[in-house]
Amino acid sequence: xxxxxxxxxAADFAAIVEYIxxxxxxxxxxxxxxxxxxxxxxxxxPKRGRPGRIKHTRExxxxxxxxxxxxxxxxxxxxxxxxxHGSQRWP
Numbered sequence: 758x759x760x761x762x763x764x765x766x767a768a769d770f771a772a773i774v775e776y777i778x779x780x781x782x783x784x785x786x787x788x789x790x791x792x793x794x795x796x797x798x799x800x801x802x803p804k805r806g807r808p809g810r811i812k813h814t815r816e817x818x819x820x821x822x823x824x825x826x827x828x829x830x831x832x833x834x835x836x837x838x839x840x841x842h843g844s845q846r847w848p
Contacts, residue, residue, distance in 0.1 A: 759834040769840040795819040799835045
């Protein structure tokens with residue numbers, strides 16, 4: 758199954774990585790890799806995450822990081838809707 762990133766999810770990811778890179782460049786790279794790896798696993802295991810707070814979504818906790826990937830499973834792809842810090846209030 759393919760992974761597709763929404764523009765908002767891509768912006769979330771970029772902002773997270775940029776923020777961490779400013780403090781510690783190597784930590785930023787590790788976080789980027791860990792998020793990418795966790796989300797890539799959805800291609801093989803799309804139902805891996807828990808049912809989401811919003812109807813028709815699922816949430817993958819990207820542990821040990823404090824981030825959550827919010828996604829939808831479509832017929833031919835997994836659509837990443839957002840990448841959020843676990844302490845963010847949403848929806």
